[in-house]
Amino acid sequence: MMKRRSWQEYQKEIADDRYYYARSCIRQNFFPGSEKAFIDILQNDLGKDLLDDPKHSSCTGIGYHSDIVPLETIMTVVARQFSLMNEAGYENFVTSCITSFGIYCEVLSTWNEFPETEEKTRENLLKATGREFRKPASLAHTSDVMFHFRDQIAARAKHRLVNAVTGEPLKVVEHIGCHYAKIFPKSGIGGSEFPYVLAGMIESWGGEVVDYPERRHCCGFGFRNYLVQANRGYSIANSHKKLESMAPYKPDFIVANCPGCTMFLDKWQYAIAEMEGTTYGQNGHGIPVLTYEEMAGLVLGYNPWALGLQMHQVDVEPLLDKMGIEYDPAAKYLGRNGKYIGKPASAVVNCCPTDTIYDIRE
Amino acid sequence: MKKRIIVIGGGVAGMQTALRLAEQGVEPVIVEKEPELGGKLRGWHVLFPSFTPAEEVLTALRRRVNESGIEVLTSAEVVGLEPRSVRLADGRELHGDSVVVATGFTLFDASIKEEYGYGIYDNVFTSADIERMFNEGRVAKADGTAPRRIAFLHCVGSRDEKVCQQHCSKVCCITGVKQAMEMKKLFPEADVFNFYMDIRMFGPGYEEMYREAQQKYNIHFVRGRISEAAPTIDGRVQIKAEDTLTGRPLRMSVDMLVLLIGMRANDDNARLAEGAGLNRASSGFMAPRDLFLGNVCSNVGGIFYAGAVTAPKSIGETLNEATAAADAAAKYAEA
């Protein structure tokens, strides 16, 4: 096991209760069960007060990092989120997206360093919406909160990150995402070189973290670099580099912190397989990729299909089998109300022949 | 009656200062916080550029101190000083006619540069570790086998704003060249790479030694700072740098990564300076009265400096400076 002595030097205050929850723009499309799982785990399993406020908006981070949204605008949008939080009577802001987390850190830090920008933002917000705001008492990413409660979750675990047959810990690759700790290393648990936020969960829940040569490397999302098709060649090359580097360690799955990274590490496996015929999983297929909420959900015994795992590019069934999780293959593509949601065409990275899956049309 | 001068620090600077004072007919007393004399040199193997064993220098200095009957207080930490007195941690107070501060420096803690994984990856070492390993006669990878590829990284904790050490530690470049040559002598089949930002060969014979390392020892010098180290599946270390002379990123795995750690100012310089009204440089080292005609004097009459307490220095420079400091302190005491 890796000697991560330094992580304890990077601690931050994480509130114990009463969270104002800010969702991500893209996570609900890519891993639709993740945010729901976070809310359920906090409210139902841990009995915490969390407000999922429909009034809040995008932080506009994607636009900001794509040079479409100016700094003044994003500061005003952030101020409005804080105002909504004040109005709802909360003061602990938790955000589901790594880029949003980076944006909130950046805006708060800018206001701190350049108080005139905060004054200007107050003016702008008042003009645009008639609102005022107070800054949050604490700011955390939702993975920080999950990390904070990792031992409580471990105490309630139905499954552990352990091979149910051999008893060996599962080998897990973790990826925290650049905007979690590379912009403000002190805002991330464990800092940026030896981040512990996901590693802590993995270790608490019985798994073993893989430290591979390109562990700190960016997934290649990069906003402009991915949004423009002509640039995707070097976007995908970054995920390719990571996958090449981690494959010899035979990881059982990848867990990622950031919306973009989770999607890329999952979906680029498909693109690489189709372009070059290369796959990285032990079974000749892909390496399953989870969000940390999905990982926590599996540990707590949530139904994999309720967690939305059928929406992943790489099939997760080999992982479920290793963990000894029972699931109904026939229910994979049935939605929450039992309605057939469609199924993807068969691909190299997938291991489950699609004909074993129940198709309601047949 | 003989004048008495307090010398704080029993390393090379302190011992040489005391010896010179004794020679001048002054009575020195050395106050050393460690249980024995020797300072940082105790951990060193051989000295650049002549490969003279450090032990040779140390033994000679200690013997002379002993033979001169110089009073030595060991395990005695100084917590405050004035031109005519020094206060120890145990409450004792020593009196004299002037004070020479020869408290040296602190080695940079390489684990602060987290990206190199010192203390985390088994095959990442510091230059001090290598000297110790040479002294113990056991230079090897963590698993005991011989390295086939070794990388040295210059400027770890020097010239680095990120760790608040903006100064050049000066002696690490030549130490890197020296250690690379020692490694090559020990492991002739190994490939040795030195990653540097600038090679600063400031002393007599240093440039010649650098050239010998290049031409005769086939040591590869790559101009570029290693940006991060990571473990490989077989327990080696992967490093990344830019080969700035070709304008291309470069990566490779090595069996041993050696970090050439810099010299930084002692943490207690601040407290000592404040108590005595002494000036410090922005680097945290003590600031001499002036850099030309008063470089062993402090800004306070009766307090003098010798050695690396004012800036990183080589052993030779330290010995010279200690002599000058002793003369200045003796002159002050006699006046």
Add this chain to the structure above:
Amino acid sequence: MAAINFGYTISKPRAIDLDRNNLRKSDEILREMPELQTCIGCGACTAICTAGNLTSFNFRKVHTLVRRGEYQGAYEEMNKCMLCGKCRLVCPRGINTRGVVMLIKRKLGDF
């Protein structure tokens, strides 16, 4: 399996990978002319180079790349040298630069 064309390809890494590069030729060159290793990258050779002022030829960079095991194109690059020898006059390390050009051409004709 026919590869799907997504409208982009996976970019190849630009890094010099010393784990993959074969340094055998480079070692041979350095064994024949150890003085080349004393280059300190001052660039005087390139500054004075007749060919380098008219073409993209950069003697210092090409021989450095060769020393890293990057042989591709080195022979063609060295062909741009007019062998005038001014680089040898300015080299502060006294490297026989013209000899380096000829040696690289002799060793790397196949690359």
